[in-house]
Amino acid sequence: MTHQNISIESKLLVFAIWSGIGVIGLLLVLEGFSRDSYFLGVAGTFSVLVALIAHVIVNAVYSRGFSVGEVALGLSSFGILVFAFLMSMLLGAASMADFYIGVTFFGVIALGFATYLVTRYGLRGAFSRFHVGAVGKSPATNLSEK
């Protein structure tokens, strides 16, 4: 199998995982916010976590790490969602159920990602992923593993 095919197939699997499981998770979290249902929020969080774990498994099977694009998309989406959640809390537009759903969702995702980094690179290595190094050696570009 050529390197190009391996790369395409791993990306395809990642797309399929997030299309099939991840999106449902996000929609369930949204449904939880809409209905003030903590159960639905947790179900959605669980789905997103499953998608994240499946993504990590695919990475391991194909001996690759998160690509720069994936990290950028993941972190920016996470940041925007956290910002939207904080704004809605501050403006008083959210209920207590919404608060718990948000805390659970963002907490689990952040914890999951941190766990991944620690188990993958060790405590110090995980920190080094984000610590700004010399010019031309941006940590983001080093995220892909051997």
Added chain:
Amino acid sequence: MEPTNIILWLLLIGTAFAAVSFYWARVATVANAGTTSWFSAGHSLSPWISALLLAGISVSSWFILGTATLISVDGFVHSYLLQAGVLLALPGILFFKRAWFIAQRYRVSSQAELFRLYYKSDVLVFVVLAVSMLFAIGFSSLQLRAISDLIAQVTGGQVSAFAAGSALTVLLFSYVVIGGMRAVGYLGVIQTVCLVSASVVLTILILVDAGLYDTINAKLFMLGQQEGGGQYFEIAGVIQFVPGLGRGAFYGHATTATTNFTSAYALLGIASGPVALKVILSTKSTRGIAAGQTWVLAAFFGALIVLFIAGIGAAGLTSDAHKVTPFLTGLARNSPWLAAWVILGLAAGMQAIAGLSLLVASETLTRHVWKPYFSSDLSRRQTVLLTRICVVILAVTSALLAFLAPITTSLIGAFALPASAQLAVPMLGLCWFGWMTRGAVIAGVAFGLLGAFVTDAAGVSFLSYLGLDVPWGRYPWTLHAAAWGLVANVVVTLLVSAVTQKVKQNKFKIQIREFIAQELVVHEVSGLKSYAWAAGLAWMFLAVGPGLIFGTYAFVVEDFWILGFPSLWGWAMLFWLLGVTFVWFLAYKMQMASHIDLDIHAFEPPATLKPETSAAESLRLRNTLITLMVLGAIFALTVWGFGDAG
């Protein structure tokens, strides 16, 4: 909430889906490296991609919508639909592995090329073209119309069906044109996953809203106790010798055990036809065939159908609000994001089969008909360009037909499966029965198509349009058109084969039979053949055949369902499990679909000088056009003189 919300969510999710489609079309184009592997992905699709794509196109959205709708209207009498996972997998077990090896040996990539090579038959190439056209224009546009109507309904008419259909069509032909077979393969995976995801979400939502299985089953039981309610849970006898649908009354209802048995043959049409074969012949090895057919299609999709889709149908049977369209309309008001996701999943399922059908029909038209007969000097680049133009034309035609002539679309679409099922006989001849002669197979297919056509709604309507009112309706004697065709097909093939055994065979046929005997048969298990035959016949008889009569009462004691749900549903679950075991037995134990490592040497044709054919091709084109015009004139005169327009 306002319908505007669902429109916004449809736009948001639809735009994301379009972005994903274009991304993968671009990836496919880069991997294609120009036009060299546009038609068949360089025979390099991974087995798992093919397995998912095959399952996606076999089931597609027509199954989710169609099966759930049929159960919610007619009850559990369409048992063959509940066995679809197994039925759709069986032809793949029979044909895919051998067809792949033959194609690999002779470096061909489509069913039309296989038939031309083995049978030396132009007629079969035209039949393959006709079948692929039926899928591209009829079968796909039928689904396009259904999805577009659904979008129009859930948006309260603010998005017209035509606008939705147009957007879906543009997206469809765009990625096919850009990325060819590779894009169809890559996107097919994502589309299949989206279809499954949407089906699961829809099922859970409906079941939760309807009170889960216990409540639904209690309501089903109440329905069965009502006067006339038994018809939803009882097969209408083994067979009824009535003229057919649209021609008089039935005893009880129209779905007999024979209807189920013969409708099952129509399902064989998908994997026996050019669309599914294209996927297999674009795959790089046989490694995924057994797993794909057994675990993905028969087991996973079988479970999805018999447990989930049947559940949606059951909920719809107990209450109109839980039928798919009304439920989605209500969902769009309360949870527009979930409604939009379900609709997108169904649209993705439609696009999986439509994209592949468009590619196969266009390729057959340009590469296997236009180029060899009328323009043999076309370069690879020109052929791809012409095929891309054909894809656009066919997609637009398909969309226009869906919206301007919906009845014709449904007639053409419904005929696709019976017509495609007729190709099972030439495939049997190619893969298994070398004694089937060229003349026999051609005659068989011709009679088979005729038999299927005149007993299907398309044929009955067409003949009526010409002024010939046949005394039977659709599916006479409650036998599906696919079976009428197959009976004629098999009988003629057997008879003509018997009297043409001494006719000289072409050299490729002899070589292929030697190749199968020397390389493939030695790896298969012959000692279990009698068990396979016995198990197959028993399963067909009991799961979808006359044995369904037992299924009606198997789990009923003193008018009480001992399983807590309809006996036919329990019967279907039992035989789905046995069916998966049967498919596994054939695929792995009989080694009919399991992978073998063979070092295949590609056939190298002897170098020959290409003769100058442009003058002959011009003459052929002129004669063809004149013939078509004469036939058109005769058709118009017949309609004017005798038909409905007269």
